[in-house]
Amino acid sequence: MNRTYESPLRSEQQELTRQRILEAVRDELSERKPDELSFASIATRSKISERTVYRHFPTKEALMEAFWGWWIDGPFGIRVEEPVATAEFPAHIAKLYGAFDRHEPVSRALVQSSVGREIRDRSRHRRLKMIEATLDDTTRKLAPAERKLALSIFQMLQSVTTWQTLRDFRKLSGPEAAKAASWATRVLMAELRKNPKTFEDTP
Numbered sequence: 001m002n003r004t005y006e007s008p009l010r011s012e013q014q015e016l017t018r019q020r021i022l023e024a025v026r027d028e029l030s031e032r033k034p035d036e037l038s039f040a041s042i043a044t045r046s047k048i049s050e051r052t053v054y055r056h057f058p059t060k061e062a063l064m065e066a067f068w069g070w071w072i073d074g075p076f077g078i079r080v081e082e083p084v085a086t087a088e089f090p091a092h093i094a095k096l097y098g099a100f101d102r103h104e105p106v107s108r109a110l111v112q113s114s115v116g117r118e119i120r121d122r123s124r125h126r127r128l129k130m131i132e133a134t135l136d137d138t139t140r141k142l143a144p145a146e147r148k149l150a151l152s153i154f155q156m157l158q159s160v161t162t163w164q165t166l167r168d169f170r171k172l173s174g175p176e177a178a179k180a181a182s183w184a185t186r187v188l189m190a191e192l193r194k195n196p197k198t199f200e201d202t203p
Contacts, residue, residue: 018056018066020046025067026075030105034064034113064115071106080158081126083133090186092134093158094178100163101174111164120160131155138189141196149199150192157181 024046028037037060043050057063072080078099084092100107110116131154132139139147156162158181166177191198 021053021056022067022070029109034109068119081130083130086134086137089134090182093185094182096158097163097178100160107160110160128155138192146199157185
């Protein structure tokens, strides 16, 4: 019987190569739009042959999908799909916006690129589950239709698209955008706890 043996050293080298490629994508996004990325430029920046880049990622779609997963789970620094304590949610929003600011070129690419939008679309239900779990105590007394409305607003407040809108269209600084979104989150949470029938008073 033939057995396939893969050296631990070889596996480690492959992982290091993959890491260098993904880091090169991150650095490239600081200088060019996602649609302008090329395997040639990534190979040059990572000092890895273009053929090797293709060996790890056969298509640009495969490369960008791997990149977004790596970036969110690693350099971004915040686990966007893990629930937090209810009382900490407004502060979580502020930290999230701070991370968007620290990684501004990549954050903008997440909004502007077709692959970035597809990744966000596929993960939207997981982010909503995070908000549902985090705000269960705050929204559980609402009627189902009203709970859906409230959770939708909270999901919007923590999104990268809202961060971009506040920065670009309202011309807020990063800290101002974070403060506004965190404040809105805190006020809405307080209102829902104080008056679970608040939607009944809304035309």
